[in-house]
Amino acid sequence: MDSFKVLDESFYARSTCEVASDLLGKILIVNSTPAKSVGSADARVTMGRIVEVEAYSGEDPASHSARGLTPRCAPMFEAPGRAYVYFIYGMYQMLNFVTEPEGYPGAVLIRAVEPIFGHSLMQKRRKGVDPQNWTNGPGRLAVAMKILKSHNRQPLWGPSLFVVEGEEKRGPIMKSPRVGISQATDQMWRYFLKDHPFVSKVRENRLAHLERR
């Protein structure tokens, strides 16, 4: 059986678009177990397979880093392999992974995952919502997996957040313009697994296969 290898800093210290497409198929693990309950039966862990992401970096006008280093986007300039979590629209947390060598800003927005563990916890957090819609959007997955402001700057090799290699099989990768932005809409920096049921529903006109290296 494959060891579920935890991705280390070197995985993230590359160009943002490369990291973004390579993240598809990887497993995100969120450990929300209260310190008191560690080692007990009251563990609160959710896992999701990453199926949709977007790349933001450097001077890209759609990126928070476009106007330089500010208090909010500072993590984008810091060491790769940490979470960049920010609050938007008055109610949602967005989960990003910091990319690029330290000093150059970059991050990958996690837009959708497929639930693979912790379904009962997700059901509780997404009460009344159809399972198909638990995690098929950045705000939705943040609720289902309980992403909090406190996750900002947390490393992606634990103890709260982990990203590990998934199984070998991974369908074709598609790319399209990014969602919900008004600048640089011609850039195809949204990546997702073709025909995956948990990819967020968006109206697509421009869409293409990713040419893989």
Add this chain to the structure above:
DNA sequence: TTAATGATGGGCT
């Protein structure tokens, strides 16, 4: 089916 809108608050010019 698709389109429009309100919720709700922090960041930044």
Add this chain to the structure above:
DNA sequence: GCCCATCATTAAA
């Protein structure tokens, strides 16, 4: 004061 890397709900067709 305006702008959001959104989503659930309501209205329209």
